[in-house]
Structure formats: C-alpha cells, structure tokens
Amino acid sequence: MLKQKALKLTALTLAVSGSLAISSVASAATQIKAAFNQSNNHPQFQALENFGEKLAQETDGRYKLSIYPNELLGDQRAALELVQTGSIQMAVVANPLIENYDKTFRVIGMPYIYSGSEHQEQVFTSGTLDDLFASTKKFGFEVLTAYTAGARSMYTKQGPINTVADMKGKKIRVMQSDTMIKMLSCMGGTGVPMGQGEVYSAIQQGVLDGAENNEITYADLKQYEVAPYFSSTRHLMVPDLVVISTDFLDGMSKEDQNTLKKLLKESTKDEFKIWHEQIETAKATAESHGAKFNEVDIKPFQESCKSLQAELIETPEQKALYEKIISMQ
Numbered sequence: 001m002l003k004q005k006a007l008k009l010t011a012l013t014l015a016v017s018g019s020l021a022i023s024s025v026a027s028a029a030t031q032i033k034a035a036f037n038q039s040n041n042h043p044q045f046q047a048l049e050n051f052g053e054k055l056a057q058e059t060d061g062r063y064k065l066s067i068y069p070n071e072l073l074g075d076q077r078a079a080l081e082l083v084q085t086g087s088i089q090m091a092v093v094a095n096p097l098i099e100n101y102d103k104t105f106r107v108i109g110m111p112y113i114y115s116g117s118e119h120q121e122q123v124f125t126s127g128t129l130d131d132l133f134a135s136t137k138k139f140g141f142e143v144l145t146a147y148t149a150g151a152r153s154m155y156t157k158q159g160p161i162n163t164v165a166d167m168k169g170k171k172i173r174v175m176q177s178d179t180m181i182k183m184l185s186c187m188g189g190t191g192v193p194m195g196q197g198e199v200y201s202a203i204q205q206g207v208l209d210g211a212e213n214n215e216i217t218y219a220d221l222k223q224y225e226v227a228p229y230f231s232s233t234r235h236l237m238v239p240d241l242v243v244i245s246t247d248f249l250d251g252m253s254k255e256d257q258n259t260l261k262k263l264l265k266e267s268t269k270d271e272f273k274i275w276h277e278q279i280e281t282a283k284a285t286a287e288s289h290g291a292k293f294n295e296v297d298i299k300p301f302q303e304s305c306k307s308l309q310a311e312l313i314e315t316p317e318q319k320a321l322y323e324k325i326i327s328m329q
C-alpha cells in the first residue's frame, strides 16, 4: 500500500514537472496529459486512446495525448484540481465531482433518470447537454463530453442485498458528493464518501461493508475479491465527464480547438460501443473469481428514492433539464 502510494507520488511529480511520458513524444508535439483513475483495459481509457490517435493525425502531430491510468495523478478530486490550475490538461471525472461546482449537473446523475443505455446515449450525443457543459468554462475547466459508466449496483462483503431492509446499518462507499450520501440513505444504508483508490482495502479491513459501482469497474479493480455479492440494483447511471483546462484550450488555435472538441464528442459513441463489448466479459471474469450476481426487484428502491428526486430538483434550470431528459425516453 505504502509502496503504491510512493509510486503514485513519484508519477505525479514527474508528470506535473513534465519529465515522465508513458509513450515517446515527438519533439514538436504539445503534450496533453490526461488523468484516469482505472486501468488501461477500461473502455474509457481505450476510447481516449483512440481519440488521441485521431487528434495527432488531424492536427499533423501538433498534439500528443498521454493518459496516466490507475490514479497515478491522484484521485478524481485531486486530478480535477490539477486540471483547474493547468498543471495537467485533461481528466476523466465522475459527474458528482462537477456537481460540487454547479448543482445543475445533479440532474444528469440522478437515481433512475435514464430508462437504459440507449436513452443515455441519446442524451449524451444529441447536443442536449452542450450549453450546460460550455457553462463550466468559468471554473477553469471545461466539460467537453460525457462517457457512459453503465449502471451502478450494490456489492457487499457478507451477503446479497435484496430489499431496502437489507441495506440497514450497511456502510457503503460512495463518490465524494452530498448527493451520493443522500442517495445511499434513500436506499436504506449509510454512504461513506471516499476516492476510488481506497475502496478495496477499506472493504478488506471491514471499514466498509461494501460499495456500489458498475460491473466493469467491479471487475477492473478486482473488488469481487473483497465483496463477492453483486446485487443488481441498477440505481444510478452516473456519467463520467471529460474535462480540459480552460487555459490550455484557450491557448490552442481556433482550428485545433474545434478539431479537439469535435473528436472528443465523437469519442462518446466509440466509448458506448466498447462499453457494450466489455460488459459480459467483466461479469464473467468476476464470476470466475467467485462473485455471485443476483437480480433485485428494483421497484421498492425506486419508490424509496422518489422523494430524493424531488428534493434534488431545486432550480428552474434543473427542472427544465430534467423534463427535457425525461421527454427523450
């Protein structure tokens, strides 16, 4: 654990100071350092890599993307701050992190807001979120596109979750935002906010009873080893957002800026496709290591989260966006 932390710190120092690159860099190319918190097998890593190749091609090698996986540049909260200060240029962060800056974002990560993956892809690729994303520029970063992270379900150490009552007294890790803590309460348990890198050992040591996430992350981070009961509550489809430093973007020529924005938007479809290709393999991998998947009647969970939905929509902007998304189902 300590060794891993020391390694991360070294990578971070070298990345920020500019002397570590995962792949070789043509001398003329401007580097784009991107922080990612999971492995290089993850669909988002692959979609970003494809994006990087196209960007290099379409800008005649003026830009070179280097992706730092596995929280090498810190957890998502730290990575977002590095983007904000311009120490690195890009990061993939989960929606709740951006919600902390603008609560309109809550809407696109609310419990049970998407009817399924097709609906979510339609919302992400139809331009519906363009204005919301552009409005983040004032924070020092800009959201350029959204990636799917599938549907999140509960997984636990001691036994499956079938009912809201089964959640009672359970300490479940959630992402670092108030909405996520509230969401866990509406499902009957207690939410413990934490960066992803700490989850495995916190479950192992009994600090947590479990966590909630999608099948790909569950398998990618081998969390089935410590929490083998995966109960398909499918309570959230929280987007991941690709953010870029405002200063960096402003420093690009208009033409290169447009190319980067266009290619990143297009990478969303690619990412959905890779996601669908990988999901069954992820489940099979987890099962082959002893994970047990159980179906859950989600209606009682939906019912118990209804009041939270109402509570989360406070402003006219949120209401308008909520209605727009629902009308696209």
Ligand code: GCU
Pocket: 037, 076, 092, 093, 094, 149, 174, 175, 195, 196, 212, 213, 214, 217, 240
């Ligand atoms: C998903 C999501 C990540 C997020 C993670 C988490 O894997 O894709 O962006 O960091 O959940 O729960 O922290």
